[in-house]
Amino acid sequence: MPEDPKITIVERSGPGDRDPVDAVLDEIEARPDVDRLVIGLRRRSPVGKALLGSVSQRLLLESPVPVVAVKPPA
Template identity: 55%
Template structure:
């Protein structure tokens, strides 16, 4: 079994990473951290090389096998995460949530909601402090 974390370089992504590390370490399960998005100038969810290196360096210090995957292949983050859920034996997917207004949810949609409705594994949603 594998713990999967959906990571973005925002407080809610860092909270998800912290919780994923905690769970993987406690359960002694491998950890995969993924950052994905279609790419392009307007895709704020995709991390830059420096941020990806920082995450990979942190994962290298863990007592469990851990890796960072970064996908910018024209697919949505939800598509990439769903593919990983099917490829890996994911015991839990950890995602971060941020507070949004009702209008914001209506106009922009919610990646977290789409993940919850799409993936076939349990999902743990965490909020940033």
């Protein structure tokens, strides 16, 4: 029987003084056992989709591990 996966939830909240993408990437680097990143996506307007630089998009592009992006139910 396969072993249950280990799940660690790291929730970043508050304004903070760090770039949120850098904070997540640093967390991944500090935890060598991380093999996947799961992020939540929000619905964005057509204009928002055209703009680069969102946290989700940057994580999708810069993460050193595979990223699973989920969106809330309709």
